[in-house]
Amino acid sequence: MADAAAAATPEWATKEPCLMGIDEAGRGPVLGPMVYGCMYCARSYNDTLATLKFTDSKTLKEEQREELFESLKVNSSIGWEVDVICPKDLSAKMLKRSKVNLNEISHNSAMGLVRKVLDMGVLLAEVYIDTVGDPEKYQIKLTEKFPGIKFVVAKKADSLYPVVSGASIVAKVTRDRALRNWVFNETALNMHMKTGSGYPGGDPHCMGFYQTVII
Incomplete structure (x- = not known):
């Protein structure tokens, strides 16, 4: 299994307004987990973030994703977390009598990451997320769940916002590493x-x- 989580909450994250990106990897394959990843940084770091060559993980080769993941792990101005949902859990939720569909599972995972980061003491001000389902409805759902945080939900957000591109790399590399060691x-x-x-x-x-x- 890949790195399960980032290090302890950075000090800057508890003192400065932060923005966060959320994306997933493994939605609908025939093997392996679905992984939601997030990356966050101080809002004041956003312009620098745009220079770090993060982009949609699907457009990168595996070695490029690995290199970028390792670089963000040692960057003291960036924090990250993951939620790894194993196939058994996905099947159990989707096939039980009171079914939970994949969209709802995805929404719950993303909201779980927001809650986790908030509980860590991060001063979360803005969240950018690649949509699952209707972007407007998803954005309303998130805003009602976490009032006071600005949510931007968009199609292809991993290509539009560097902080989501970084989250895309976190999710994809975590999933790839899990599959390499699949038992x-x-x-x-x-x-x-x-x-x-x-x-x-x-x-x-x-x-x-x-x-x-x-x-």
Whole structure:
């Protein structure tokens, strides 16, 4: 499993108004967890953040994502957290009698990260988030849950706001690292099967896994 969480709350985060980005990785693959990640910084650091080459993680190669993740981990002006939702939990919620759909699971994870960061003492003033469902309704839901915080919910927010791009990298690298060390309950699968990214499209290893094990 990848790093489960960032270090203790930075001192600046408890003294200066902060902004935070939230994004996810692993929504709808055939293998692995869904990971929500957030990255936060002082509002005064936003202009500098824009120079750090964070961008939508899907547009980067794996080694580029890893390098950027390692750089943000040691950057004392940045904080981050993750919420890793395992496949068993996703299935249990979506298949139980009183079903919880994937949108609601996603919303709850994002709100959980906001709550976690607030409980850490971070002076959260603004949150930017890649939408799940209707952006306007999602924004209203978040604002009602956390009055006093400015929420901006947008499609492709990971391409629009560097703080969301950073969160996208946090989520994607955390998920990728989890998949590299994935352990199946079935011993035979652990020995020989290459699973790839968890997305069959364009990934021959994942397609081979999907055709052999799932279909």
